[in-house]
Amino acid sequence: xxxxxxxxxxxxxxxxxxxxxxxxxxxxxxxxxxxxxxxxxxxxxxxxxxxxxxxxxxxxxxxxxxxxxxxxxxxxxxxxxxxxxxxxxxxxxxxxxxxxxxxxxxxxxxxxxxxxxxxxxxxxxxxxxxxxxxxxxxxxxxxxxxxxxxxxxxxxxxxxxxxxxxxxxxxxxxxxxxxxxxxxxxxxxxxxxxxxxxxxxxxxxxxxxxxxxxxxxxxxxxxxxxxxxxxxxxxxxxxxxxxxxxxxxxxxxxxxxxxxxxxxxxxxxxxxxxxxxxxxxxxxxxxxxxxxxxxxxxxxxxxxxxxxxxxxxxxxxxxxxxxxxx
Amino acid sequence: xxxxxxxxxxxxxxxxxxxxxxxxxxxxxxxxxxxxxxxxxxxxxxxxxxxxxxxxxxxxxxxxxxxxxxxxxxxxxxxxxxxxxxxxxxxxxxxxxxxxxxxxxxxxxxxxxxxxxxxxxxxxxxxxxxxxxxxxxxxxxxxxxxxxxxxxxxxxxxxxxxxxxxxxxxxxxxxxxxxxxxxxxxxxxxxxxxxxxxxxxxxxxxxxxxxxxxxxxxxxxxxxxxxxxxxxxxxxxxxxxxxxxxxxxxxxxxxxxxxxxxxxxxxxxxxxxxxxxxxxxxxxxxxxxxxxxxxxxxxxxxxxxxxxxxxxxxxxxxxxxxxxxxxxx
Numbered sequence: 001x002x003x004x005x006x007x008x009x010x011x012x013x014x015x016x017x018x019x020x021x022x023x024x025x026x027x028x029x030x031x032x033x034x035x036x037x038x039x040x041x042x043x044x045x046x047x048x049x050x051x052x053x054x055x056x057x058x059x060x061x062x063x064x065x066x067x068x069x070x071x072x073x074x075x076x077x078x079x080x081x082x083x084x085x086x087x088x089x090x091x092x093x094x095x096x097x098x099x100x101x102x103x104x105x106x107x108x109x110x111x112x113x114x115x116x117x118x119x120x121x122x123x124x125x126x127x128x129x130x131x132x133x134x135x136x137x138x139x140x141x142x143x144x145x146x147x148x149x150x151x152x153x154x155x156x157x158x159x160x161x162x163x164x165x166x167x168x169x170x171x172x173x174x175x176x177x178x179x180x181x182x183x184x185x186x187x188x189x190x191x192x193x194x195x196x197x198x199x200x201x202x203x204x205x206x207x208x209x210x211x212x213x214x215x216x217x218x219x220x221x222x223x224x225x226x227x228x229x230x231x232x233x234x235x236x237x238x239x240x241x242x243x244x245x246x247x248x249x250x251x252x253x254x255x256x257x258x259x260x261x262x263x264x265x266x267x268x269x270x271x272x273x274x275x276x277x278x279x280x281x282x283x284x285x286x287x288x289x290x291x292x293x294x295x296x297x298x299x300x301x302x303x304x305x306x307x308x309x310x311x312x313x314x315x316x317x318x319x320x321x322x323x324x325x326x
Numbered sequence: 327x328x329x330x331x332x333x334x335x336x337x338x339x340x341x342x343x344x345x346x347x348x349x350x351x352x353x354x355x356x357x358x359x360x361x362x363x364x365x366x367x368x369x370x371x372x373x374x375x376x377x378x379x380x381x382x383x384x385x386x387x388x389x390x391x392x393x394x395x396x397x398x399x400x401x402x403x404x405x406x407x408x409x410x411x412x413x414x415x416x417x418x419x420x421x422x423x424x425x426x427x428x429x430x431x432x433x434x435x436x437x438x439x440x441x442x443x444x445x446x447x448x449x450x451x452x453x454x455x456x457x458x459x460x461x462x463x464x465x466x467x468x469x470x471x472x473x474x475x476x477x478x479x480x481x482x483x484x485x486x487x488x489x490x491x492x493x494x495x496x497x498x499x500x501x502x503x504x505x506x507x508x509x510x511x512x513x514x515x516x517x518x519x520x521x522x523x524x525x526x527x528x529x530x531x532x533x534x535x536x537x538x539x540x541x542x543x544x545x546x547x548x549x550x551x552x553x554x555x556x557x558x559x560x561x562x563x564x565x566x567x568x569x570x571x572x573x574x575x576x577x578x579x580x581x582x583x584x585x586x587x588x589x590x591x592x593x594x595x596x597x598x599x600x601x602x603x604x605x606x607x608x609x610x611x612x613x614x615x616x617x618x619x620x621x622x623x624x625x626x627x628x629x630x631x632x633x634x635x636x637x638x639x640x641x642x643x644x645x646x647x648x649x650x651x652x653x654x655x
Contacts, residue, residue: 212495213510269432272495274510280512
């Protein structure tokens with residue numbers, strides 16, 4: 001069931017391919033500043049020209065002066081930051097995946113927003129001032145939207161613990177919510193520093209084992225979370241870069257101390273979910289297998305990742321208490 | 327070749343490939359280590375790898391290959407059609423659709439038994455449709471065209487169900503259902519599929535005498551005392567059970583049932599009943615060989631085994647079509 005061709009997915013990359021049909025350019029929108037009617041009443045030519053220049057400048061710099069009033073998020077990870085930071089009424093819709101409890105820590109909040117399927121048509125109809133999306137997914141949609149004149153801000157899908165405070169602050173700046181973002185980012189950094197200050201030997205081995213037997217290796221969010229919580233990531237030590245298939249036989253051979261598997265699969269089964277629950281893993285006598293991190297907490301780089309770090313840190317202290325300093 | 331000698335030779339070949347299947351995998355186990363692991367039990371890594379990962383895979387390769395080979399042989403004999411095969415005439419595709427429809431809809435939770443339940447129903451529907459068509463109009467072409475239509479329809483419906491699933495990972499499993507794989511199966515899959523496949527083998531074996539008589543034509547067979555309705559029931563149920571169970575745990579693996587009977591037939595007396603066992607053993611050998619090969623070609627990621635069987639089988643199918651045009655089969 002785990003095939004080589006199977007696209008390796010992170011929550012960050014989960015979107016539907018866009019359909020690009022039947023798109024026409026949006027009609028020009030009135031962006032002239034209010035009060036421009038006065039410009040032509042008996043003024044001198046120079047003044048008129050100057051006013052036109054001013055108006056032109058106003059046209060070239062839309063929205064930056066004041067926060068965007070209508071923001072639309074197309075990616076489950078930008079959804080998290082946008083829902084956490086946006087002012088009431090500012091966020092007009094989030095991606096449909098934002099309601100999936102396995103991918104979206106803020107899935108309850110997402111019920112309050114309309115959802116989009118990440119299609120260019122959705123955006124076109126909603127006419128947002130700002131579109132938030134991921135760099136990896138919906139690439140065609142992003143290009144199309146930019147060509148149609150929408151302001152699109154992309155967030156990198158390569159996320160680690162280091163990128164999270166940066167992304168929070170950037171989202172705050174984009175939404176005009178710098179204060180809230182700064183507080184959130186500082187909280188995150190402080191919480192993380194507290195956990196990292198408590199690191200000690202020995203460091204047990206852990207493997208984040210996803211659907212279809214895909215392991216999360218070097219450069220992934222999970223890798224940095226495991227390291228921060230005081231584990232060694234088996235996948236990284238075995239040379240896995242990013243997300244890659246990790247043969248079941250190797251898991252058994254290397255006997256990691258813990259295997260972190262996806263939590264419940266809800267009411268929509270898939271065959272890939274059987275691989276991390278294979279009887280061969282359960283037969284390992286000393287290996288602990290479980291979800292261990294709160295549901296959906298580390299699928300996206302957002303403030304909820306701290307919950308995953310804390311949960312794993314507590315687990316590490318339980319299974320491998322710190323050696324006393326000599 | 328004497329039937330006994332042929333069966334013995336094919337059985338030895340299948341056994342050798344079964345052992346090869348046990349010996350191949352990403353974990354590098356030595357020979358003595360793997361033998362000890364297989365029989366010792368306990369919590370050692372070698373033992374878990376052999377008993378929980380490689381043994382189920384090899385057993386399924388053996389059983390599914392046997393089923394597909396035998397099903398191909400009985401369908402070719404009964405329908406008197408050299409191109410008949412569970413994959414080509416759409417039985418496997420319908421079985422896959424049945425399994426997908428029952429499993430991904432979540433009707434049975436995430437229970438594994440939903441897979442064979444749906445697959446058997448799909449395979450049964452396919453065999454009944456094809457038999458109804460073939461009974462009215464016995465031409466080779468009708469059956470193959472009906473199979474093409476059934477396969478495309480089932481493939482499209484499979485894709486539809488997978489795309490409708492709210493689980494975002496489901497739509498990527500279409501490659502498994504269309505091209506089959508034996509990767510990461512467990513002993514649970516063996517218990518699920520093997521008894522059903524064995525029941526299928528038994529039913530097909532019971533039809534052996536009747537398909538010999540049927541090679542003389544239906545009227546001649548009836549005059550020899552062959553009960554046609556009973557024969558049809560045995561073959562329909564046998565193929566549906568066997569192919570349904572095989573597809574439920576391994577997806578659609580095509581062409582095994584086509585290639586093997588043709589390869590083995592010249593070595594037999596050409597009596598359809600005498601082909602069943604050798605075709606089964608040959609099918610097991612072919613599938614095991616293909617499954618060993620996919621692990622050697624791409625050790626980490628692995629190719630779908632159906633890719634390999636199609637690479638062997640599709641050119642063979644074309645060759646059969648060309649040959650069938652030249653001579654009346």
